[in-house]
Amino acid sequence: MNKAETEYxxxxxxxxxxxxxxxxxxxxxxxxxxxxxxxTELRSDLSxxxxxxxxxxKELTGVVTEKTKSLASTVGEKASDLASTVSAKASDxxxxxxxxxxxxxxxxxxxxxxxxxxxxxxxxDVADDVAEASKEVSDEAKKATKDVTDEAKKAxxxxxxxxxxxx
Numbered sequence: 001m002n003k004a005e006t007e008y009x010x011x012x013x014x015x016x017x018x019x020x021x022x023x024x025x026x027x028x029x030x031x032x033x034x035x036x037x038x039x040t041e042l043r044s045d046l047s048x049x050x051x052x053x054x055x056x057x058k059e060l061t062g063v064v065t066e067k068t069k070s071l072a073s074t075v076g077e078k079a080s081d082l083a084s085t086v087s088a089k090a091s092d093x094x095x096x097x098x099x100x101x102x103x104x105x106x107x108x109x110x111x112x113x114x115x116x117x118x119x120x121x122x123x124x125d126v127a128d129d130v131a132e133a134s135k136e137v138s139d140e141a142k143k144a145t146k147d148v149t150d151e152a153k154k155a156x157x158x159x160x161x162x163x164x165x166x167x
Contacts, residue, residue, distance in 0.1 A: 004059075032082060060159075060162065060163060061156070063159060063162045064159055067155040067158055067159055068155075070151075070155065071148075071151055071152055071155050073150060074147070074151045075148050075151075076147055078147055079144070080142040081140075082140055082144050083139060085136070085137060085140045086137055089133040089136060090133075091139055092129070093126075093129060093130060093133055094123065096126060096129045097126060100122040100125060100126050103122055103140065104119060104122055
């Protein structure tokens with residue numbers, strides 16, 4: 001390394017990227033200056049190519065926007081379905097707990113020995129209902145996640161195919 005390199009080390013690849021960008025601009029300017037076509041023809045060709053690229057970009061933007069709205073709608077519907085399922089299961093659990101509570105109270109008034117058995121049975125019922133409801137909610141969530149993932153993949157594939165067919 002020479003003295004200048006040790007005193008002023010390279011910052012990072014940032015300097016290189018700037019150099020490549022400036023070199024690209026200078027190359028483009030030189031290509032325009034030494035182009036075999038007259039200026040008006042060259043400007044006309046450039047304008048036409050820019051218009052084509054602009055139209056394709058607008059078209060692709062429309063497709064992406066449409067797919068994004070569709071995906072957002074699907075996610076909203078799935079989230080709403082999942083929320084209603086969770087609400088219904090929570091209501092079922094609450095009803096089961098309330099029913100079990102009434103069973104426990106009546107059993108306590110009958111006999112002391114049956115108290116332990118009834119409490120155990122009711123607790124098992126509640127635990128089974130909670131486990132079952134939890135599994136059902138989990139299954140619904142997995143299904144909704146898979147549906148959303150499938151929709152997202154389909155939208156991504158549609159955008160890719162649209163992009164590939166346009167270019």
